[in-house]
Amino acid sequence: MFDRIREKLNILADAAKYDVSCSSSGGTRKNDSKGLGDSHSSGICHTYTEDGRCVSLLKILLTNHCIYDCLFCVSRKSNDIKRAAFTVDEVVELTMNFYRRNYIEGLFLSSGIFKNADFTMERLLLVVKKLRLEQNYNGYIHLKTIPGASDELIKEAGLYADRMSINLEMPTEAGLKLLAPEKNHADVIKPLDFVQKQISQFSADKKLIKHIPKFVPAGQSTQMVIGATPESDKDIMYTANAFYKNFSLRRIYYSGYVPISNDTRMPIMGTQPPLLRENRLYQTDWLMRFYGFKVQEILNDANPNLDIDIDPKLSWAIRNMQHFPVDINTADYKMILRVPGIGVMSAKKIVQARKFGKLRIDQLRKIGIAYNKAKHFIVCSDSPYQLKDYQGTQIKAFILAESKSKYLKTDSNQMILF
Known part of the structure; x- marks a missing residue:
């Protein structure tokens, strides 16, 4: 691998670790040149299929350049970090080389937003089209939807991706406006709704027409950052419940905020939510999805936050x-x-x-x-x-x-x- 490509991979794989919309291995074992593989710096993460199989994914950003200045994001435009960007062909080549060596079984591709939403989405779309059409790649692809991208680009991307996701970022509009005033939940809700309607339409067409292409067969997911704004667990899970109900999401991920900014607008500056809070939120999510609990039974005005000491x-x-x-x-x-x-x-x-x-x-x-x-x-x-x-x-x-x-x-x- 050329030194420049390796440098890009290190930068853009590290930036992608903050997106937990696929499960991460969390491995830190380095290769000391006496063995095979490297779980530390290659940008490979693990996710799980519905039947329990563990799938290794190449998890990277197309670029960490971004036009937005979200305080909770390491790639925000005001942050003094090394910037890099892959070309479309570089991502395709990396994916195919890793796949042929049996390092990965799929690709998780996200990106900062450079120039505008459509410009970024077009390049993400080019990557998945080249993989599918030119390389005949049939492995798993999880593609991030770019907020504000046109319906036409999102629809075409859905024909090539297995799963699509778009980050809600903060659980409430007020929290998002506090830390990312240029963004709003409407730009997330619109593509989620569009993709869900397309999934339903393709499913209905399949009953009438024999040969219908697959459209986002693994469904959609989203992610919320918790702890960067002062929402209660009730606020978080009521939002999650509404998004499950309205958009038939496969998963919602809860990512504890990692302090990366000293801005005074950060209400818990210098602290990090305990991992147990994340765990309790996931347990609540599980109860809602698989155990028949209504969110109001678990969290309400009398009990706005989860117990940390018991599940x-x-x-x-x-x-x-x-x-x-x-x-x-x-x-x-x-x-x-x-x-x-x-x-x-x-x-x-x-x-x-x-x-x-x-x-x-x-x-x-x-x-x-x-x-x-x-x-x-x-x-x-x-x-x-x-x-x-x-x-x-x-x-x-x-x-x-x-x-x-x-x-x-x-x-x-x-x-x-x-």
């Missing part, structure tokens, strides 16, 4: 003790899903297994539930005590005392994160 499912259960204990041998599937310590697969196994007889504690352990947590909320054939013997605060204390989490240590007065 949101356990927090909900403790606040709603009137629904417990759940009889594992008679309760319906939806209620079993709401028991802390029981996941989707375990709930399905319980419903199937009890057809052959009443379930006992040892059988529930074999099924794979987190019994030390679930035991406080269920009864089965040989339950040792009734839930009514304890208050919610007592149960929370029991579970925290038994916790072996490396992130949490508790005493009688406080929680310490480390």
Whole structure:
């Protein structure tokens, strides 16, 4: 690899790490010339398919030049950093070379905005067209939509990309205006809505016409930066819920703000949200998507922020003790899903297994539930005590005392994160 291309790759792969709209490996192992591969500087990240396969992606920006001055972004125009830009052919060549060497299985391509939205989107489109049409590349491509780009460019890009995404940036319009006054949520909502309508239209046409090209078959996603503005967890998850509902998004990613600016408009200047907050937001997201919870059940005016010391499912259960204990041998599937310590697969196994007889504690352990947590909320054939013997605060204390989490240590007065 030529030195200049390598330098560009180092700069633009490093700039792309702040976009978490695909899962990152977080690897730091360098090649010391005695082995194969390098997980540190090559810009390769990992994402996962719906069937659980791990897919390696080349994750880069086309350029880190940008006409915008968003305070939370390392590529903002006022930031004094090294600038670089790939040509279309360079991205194509990098992708194909890495793919032929079995380093990657796909491409995640984003970009700063230079000149204007259409100029940038045209070059992203040229990359994916060259890969598909000239190189006959059939691997996975995740392409960033540029806010403000024309519908025609976005539609054509959707014929070549597997997934498209566009960053919402801040959870609220007020937060976005505070840190990126040149941007607005309308420029994000418009392409999300357009792509969703196109996906629906192509799907409807496929029922009538045999040979219809695929359009964004892996759907859309978006990303919100959390902690750079003072929104509550309720604000964040209500926004997420609306976007899931209105645009059928596959995923929303929650990225804790990494302090990169000393501007006085940054309300938490010099600090970084705890990783546990990100984790709790993802857990809430999971409850909404796969466990049948409504966002209002988890977060509301009385509870605007998530508990850091316990997961949101356990927090909900403790606040709603009137629904417990759940009889594992008679309760319906939806209620079993709401028991802390029981996941989707375990709930399905319980419903199937009890057809052959009443379930006992040892059988529930074999099924794979987190019994030390679930035991406080269920009864089965040989339950040792009734839930009514304890208050919610007592149960929370029991579970925290038994916790072996490396992130949490508790005493009688406080929680310490480390």
